[in-house]
């Protein structure tokens with residue numbers, strides 16, 4: 001063999017090693033991308049809802065994205081003397097469009113939060129454990 005390229009056409013152990021390294025590198029790259037995507041999709045619970053890294057809320061029951069945060073009215077029953085009176089109450093909540101679950105934002109002390117406050121407090125130091 002006089003061709004200067006003969007070493008490229010005859011696969012020696014060196015070529016196999018290189019191919020193996022390339023395959024391994026590809027596998028590592030794929031695994032990294034996969035892990036990063038999983039990390040980005042990870043939801044964590046806070047204020048009665050689930051949140052992603054972009055402070056977007058999700059339903060705690062079915063993990064659907066929540067969007068319609070608004071004032072809603074309901075009734076509560078209060079005893080007055082020896083009778084029970086029905087009184088209107090209003091509160092802010094999301095309603096999941098998939099499972100119809102109402103998601104209220106409540107902090108650790110039981111206080112209702114606005115969406116802005118919840119988002120602001122979401123990444124405060126106290127949360128990550």
Ligand SMILES: [Zn+2]
Nearest residue numbers: 059062096099
């Ligand atoms: Zn839901």
